[in-house]
Amino acid sequence: SQQGEEDPQALSIQEGENATMNCSYKTSINNLQWYRQNSGRGLVHLILIRSNEREKHSGRLRVTLDTSKKRSSLFITASRAADTASYFCATDRNDMRFGAGTRLTVKP
Amino acid sequence: DVKVTQSSRYLVKRTGEKVFLECVQDMDHENMFWYRQDPGLGLRLIYFSYDVKMKEKGDIPEGYSVSREKKERFSLILESASTNQTSMYLCASTWDIQETQYFGPGTRLLVL
Numbered sequence: 001s002q003q004g005e006e007d008p009q010a011l012s013i014q015e016g017e018n019a020t021m022n023c024s025y026k027t028s029i030n031n032l033q034w035y036r037q038n039s040g041r042g043l044v045h046l047i048l049i050r051s052n053e054r055e056k057h058s059g060r061l062r063v064t065l066d067t068s069k070k071r072s073s074l075f076i077t078a079s080r081a082a083d084t085a086s087y088f089c090a091t092d093r094n095d096m097r098f099g100a101g102t103r104l105t106v107k108p
Numbered sequence: 109d110v111k112v113t114q115s116s117r118y119l120v121k122r123t124g125e126k127v128f129l130e131c132v133q134d135m136d137h138e139n140m141f142w143y144r145q146d147p148g149l150g151l152r153l154i155y156f157s158y159d160v161k162m163k164e165k166g167d168i169p170e171g172y173s174v175s176r177e178k179k180e181r182f183s184l185i186l187e188s189a190s191t192n193q194t195s196m197y198l199c200a201s202t203w204d205i206q207e208t209q210y211f212g213p214g215t216r217l218l219v220l
Binding site for chain 1: 148151196209
């Protein structure tokens, strides 16, 4: 399966700091997506980055993709307590698979 | 606005019961998915459907079946619920299997 593997498993930072989460995958992809999940809820799509893109922005979020290393990173700038959630990456290939996620805690 | 709804937020069933989890999307999406989510294991794909009456097994289909009689509705069936099926169940849909998935709020199932 074309599953993304997120790291770290957990991340705890202070409000205002920047957060970095990573995703590794194993084979070639057409696109990679990042999702957020607030506690006990469904996943919400954040950003889709295609294999021919290297970087993408959405508000305080920035996603990079390095296809040579098979790695993507999600950066959250000036984090807020409301950013506390689990973050997942998923890659395509007929169907989407998700890793175990990174649990981000932003302390006020 | 995109909407995926699931029939129940919380459900308590007894071992051996037949359980139906319903998912409805209003976006005319071709593709629908059922996942279960357990601590430390992330989301695991149970089944997906790419068209009415079509279904494909995911990574953990054992103990589950699905039904897609109408495009907007994808049902997950636990023929005989067991305690190891206690989990959070998430439904999702997408117009293209390689594009954004839209998730429902989830159903937390407890099997006693």
